[in-house]
Amino acid sequence: MNPETAIASKSQAPPAGGHRATERVREILSWYGSDNPGTKTSIARLLNHGTLAGTGKLVILPVDQGFEHGPARSFASNPTAYDPRFHFELAIEAGCNAYAAPLGFLEAGASEFAGEIPLILKANNHDVLHDEKDPLSAVTGSVHEALRLGCCAIGLTIYPGSANATKMYEQVQAIAEEAKKNGLAVVVWSYPRGSDISKAGETAIDVVAYAAHIAAQLGAHIVKVKLPSDHIEQDEARKAYEKNAIPIGTLAERVRHVVQGTFDGRRIVIFSGGAKKDNDEEILNEARAIRDGGGQGSIIGRNSFQRKKPEALKLLRSIIAIYSGTAR
Amino acid sequence: MNPETAIASKSQAPPAGGHRATERVREILSWYGSDNPGTKTSIARLLNHGTLAGTGKLVILPVDQGFEHGPARSFASNPTAYDPRFHFELAIEAGCNAYAAPLGFLEAGASEFAGEIPLILKANNHDVLHDEKDPLSAVTGSVHEALRLGCCAIGLTIYPGSANATKMYEQVQAIAEEAKKNGLAVVVWSYPRGSDISKAGETAIDVVAYAAHIAAQLGAHIVKVKLPSDHIEQDEARKAYEKNAIPIGTLAERVRHVVQGTFDGRRIVIFSGGAKKDNDEEILNEARAIRDGGGQGSIIGRNSFQRKKPEALKLLRSIIAIYSGTAR
Amino acid sequence: MNPETAIASKSQAPPAGGHRATERVREILSWYGSDNPGTKTSIARLLNHGTLAGTGKLVILPVDQGFEHGPARSFASNPTAYDPRFHFELAIEAGCNAYAAPLGFLEAGASEFAGEIPLILKANNHDVLHDEKDPLSAVTGSVHEALRLGCCAIGLTIYPGSANATKMYEQVQAIAEEAKKNGLAVVVWSYPRGSDISKAGETAIDVVAYAAHIAAQLGAHIVKVKLPSDHIEQDEARKAYEKNAIPIGTLAERVRHVVQGTFDGRRIVIFSGGAKKDNDEEILNEARAIRDGGGQGSIIGRNSFQRKKPEALKLLRSIIAIYSGTAR
């Protein structure tokens, strides 16, 4: 079989093996002109792996729920997920671009699965044994650990709106600087939360767009936010939305607004699936809205690993098919 | 030939290409006798770039609004401004002396526009998702990042009057020390704010002059404050103003007072334009007052980038013309 | 399905995109049990790229000739090779596993070709402007530079037999330790040379096997040596070869002996093509002997880049076909 034909017939095939990167990947890399070739290579590794390789789209499996919510809430519904190797296998078999997890989960499989799936070290974490209004993540990983484990990126959560946000911004500053020196990419989970933000405000369009913008200003290469609602939280912001008639009626419009607010689309923005949903169609519709709004992809945790592997694979592959264009 | 005349007659010609610095630039550099030649060179780069090169005056484009107020409030009125490249282009084409922005915005253009406009890394930032009485900026940049991005200065905000002011003064101390070792200039945005200062007090003449003085005492080479009103906030201060009959009736007088309070004019003091104004003449009058009061220039953010580029260029060039002497 | 067969039938398909590593790759990685997952990932990146991805075989393009012999001797026969981008393109288009070059050549393309071909920073070099009996390579790169450029390995030459060998062994010790901490792989070029070794001795079977063993003892993950002749250089060694009747009559037997001497085949050993040859069949026969003797592959420099690109591609692909099993 001729390799050219092979590639042509299955467009998701990664550009490795004698081919230049796709135009789209090269375009995305051009957004990161201040980064060294090492960091560009790490971003390319994420973009060139899995079923979506070369498309510029990303579906990432994140599993930090055990730390965030405890093991029973996270894994009891699918007990094979207690085993860290389950998540490596799920990400690999589903054709994801990457797997993101805290230090311990990565340590428990990085050697066995070396080279099989790009890894993102989730390097700060938060738990709910202490329940605070203004959350603060603890730094639980480092750039050295990311290099030791073969990761291509380091991930950090910030909680804009928290009285402790300043500390987390400074975590990002210090760790991102070190990561970039060493050729790693930086992923920032930006989740508004805190004493001055209402529950509805955490996913309000103005707040989510603002949170994504902050992550990009902090130097993130990849920004991850929750899907925004059409609620507007801040009065001053409402004036701007109304005066400028910013369209936020549909989910796709809101995605588009977030992407625009994140350097006019010149940073990769991906969206999280949130809590487990019973209705798969709802999840797929979200992926369609992300795609239609110009989002770069999804990061799907609880909705994948909290079900049996065959169903998890089915869902992840359905989402991937939406991004790859092989499904509507 | 008198250097002032020389500059006046060919105001756009940069002093490079076979010329000594102007007398005025050399005079300004003489104020910074404790600084190493690297820092002096960085100050000179700011003074020798753009339309005002050589005049000793500065017009700087700052764009940290996205971080401070969120993207929609900042850019929705001129959506091309969502793209970080817009601001580089605006600063360059308007003939500004420099462009100041947070890490992410600089990273998104520093390579593409290398060498075209002096850059100032705005290395701490604050957002309004958490609304506090006593604001604290987060450190979001570093001297190493400034060097990596080719900046000639690092900029920091302090909020004198905040219960957290101490922490920000210490940010300035540590970062300015490191910046000066490495040949960078230090710009301090000094914005009084906090639980003990009234809204009117934030721009009161006594408070602004005090805030500018603190910035200079912290070692800033360039101090940026808001234009002061004739309100006097502090009773103890009022006695001094009244006893000594300090003239603060006109804006130019107040500018002169602030400049005097900042080492008798031996530090560069520039003034911010504040929120977007509908009336351009008001903005130009402010520039005239700054000029007449002996201020070194303006830092114009929202009033420039929140309008379409042709209008933004028109306004910036009008302001620059006031400082260069080609307009009244 | 047998992994060998699988690979044979779709030889260009990289193992990325939803697949576990091949059995062979996992077996090879098992040899490096003392290495961290980062280094294993880097070795896997080399093994999983290009046409030979997954087979456990490697064909690498090395271009340090410009430094070693000067530009005219290296590139005048194919002047497009003066351009550093030529070599990136050649390695990518030929389907090589990796491209190895000194700092300058990598810097001249690492950004443009980020993520398209695994890179090896050749971090010491030697030139012939000073002609010495006992050569010493200069350290011309570092682990930090390798990370900055996105390399997955660092390469160093040792000249066993040189009076300066001690210094080069110590270069390897220090740099390999740092590389392994940071998740890089280590490639050692082991080329016997020096005042006590005859010209024939430089490729003598006893000397080459010894040189390969030294490289492995120094901690190399990948050892590169020249193809050995049946000459025996050292008298003490001859006794061992004769007493134990070690078969060294054919090139394949000699390759097998070198591989055995390098930890009984538990380290990757690849062989260099040497000076440009006029007869392609001779080069292909060497590849066949390497394959038959259990060598891991070839590193082909002058015989590829010193010819026009179509011929270079043709030769490299013919060699790769021998290793992949699609050609005899």
Place this chain on the structure above:
Amino acid sequence: MNPETAIASKSQAPPAGGHRATERVREILSWYGSDNPGTKTSIARLLNHGTLAGTGKLVILPVDQGFEHGPARSFASNPTAYDPRFHFELAIEAGCNAYAAPLGFLEAGASEFAGEIPLILKANNHDVLHDEKDPLSAVTGSVHEALRLGCCAIGLTIYPGSANATKMYEQVQAIAEEAKKNGLAVVVWSYPRGSDISKAGETAIDVVAYAAHIAAQLGAHIVKVKLPSDHIEQDEARKAYEKNAIPIGTLAERVRHVVQGTFDGRRIVIFSGGAKKDNDEEILNEARAIRDGGGQGSIIGRNSFQRKKPEALKLLRSIIAIYSGTAR
């Protein structure tokens, strides 16, 4: 006068003051894709200063003769040149792109002339009080000193062919790595010399091209070599020149060959004027040959500062006119 017209009428005017960089400068910067924006900015500062600003050509004044040959041999013919300020003024008034000197000479003027001329810290040096066959330069400056003095580049000499060349290559490796991290450019003076090279060989075409290539492989952004003669020093090289019929008959052809050998023209190569010549026309003819051969410019030391200032200015300006196209 309209600034647009101003620029149009004197094409060498620097791109500062409201203009994007010239196409040529942007093209040159594109060669350095692995460098951070800081280093690109430093290269741009060199390219955008002086009469040749924006043309992509460089004329640099280097004054390390005092260290290399002693003060009397260097300055007695023009005693005003004993004063370090003379050289700053000469470089500035002549419209040079930069001034390069050892630590002491820069310290003696960097503050007084801050911002008036880009500086290059010549960070290793050699003297003739100890006369050795195989010279070794001493490290006499550092990246920190370059930053402290406001330099945009650090310069290092290597003597390929010296038995001590290895040590100097390692100086370049360590210092260039540090320089690039901190946003400086790296200039390497590559002067073949040593026990195995004949006097004629020091400027032999094969040796000079080889020396330039080594400097580029060591990571230099700017390579400085002597003008080559048509002598060929090494027998192995002669075969390559003859077999490939490399044209080296004229000086322009030899310049072209050196430029080609230095990454096919994708690194800046400039040529030194050498010892003082009596005949100015000879010097100008050399500049014409450098221009015609595609060299990036000249570095003119003894032929400028060893004459009275008016004559020195006249010569430097004549050379600059050749590069700018205003003279034949």
Place this chain on the structure above:
Amino acid sequence: MNPETAIASKSQAPPAGGHRATERVREILSWYGSDNPGTKTSIARLLNHGTLAGTGKLVILPVDQGFEHGPARSFASNPTAYDPRFHFELAIEAGCNAYAAPLGFLEAGASEFAGEIPLILKANNHDVLHDEKDPLSAVTGSVHEALRLGCCAIGLTIYPGSANATKMYEQVQAIAEEAKKNGLAVVVWSYPRGSDISKAGETAIDVVAYAAHIAAQLGAHIVKVKLPSDHIEQDEARKAYEKNAIPIGTLAERVRHVVQGTFDGRRIVIFSGGAKKDNDEEILNEARAIRDGGGQGSIIGRNSFQRKKPEALKLLRSIIAIYSGTAR
């Protein structure tokens, strides 16, 4: 209960698992009063492992022959020994106290055999591809590598008598200091050799005793020397031996003299077996003489791994039985 009896009656049972160390081990540890508990623990690990655990005696398997003499001379007579795992297994199964080898050999098994046998990293090495009168070992390992691989000691060779001895003494100084800080033990192989020592002198009693003393003075915890002959090399020494009528007639007397010279027995001294011998009884007699002379044990390389495993095990166990007292 007498500790000797205790050991004799259950010779393979290590004292671990609920027992205090034997009196003898505690006595030996008392010699190292200046060492931190970490280093004492490391010495105890060596003394408490294998058949001789608790006896204060040591039999160690060293395999650096591949580096020192090349793979064919080392392993061709027993080809299974090409595989690094063979040596781990041999040391474990024979009941040795420890296994000592260079970096590469340890890396090739340290993970697989973790915790099964105390490891000594042989951290400098010499090869015979360059034949010099005054040998110098290259540093091929480090304290960090020893810690990474789980070693309890680091081993270094010195060649007293070599013109390069100074360099090796300084290697020991630096590495031993670092090792002791990190809780490792230090083993020094002290082998007199060099241009001023005759072949017979290398094992002369005066020279061997002197070499052992130097090792102890350099801070070695364990000193390894060759068995001495009754030859006296140095005239000045001969006077002392004769004047004081030092008994050196039997091997046991000479062992006793070496032990006395090494801090009167307050340092562990072990003796090497040397080249492969055909007559096992000769080897066993040497062990008896070491035991009778108060030596601490043997380090047996070529005489063990150069034979098939069953014979190698038989010999090692016979030697161990001599030290444990279960054989004569």
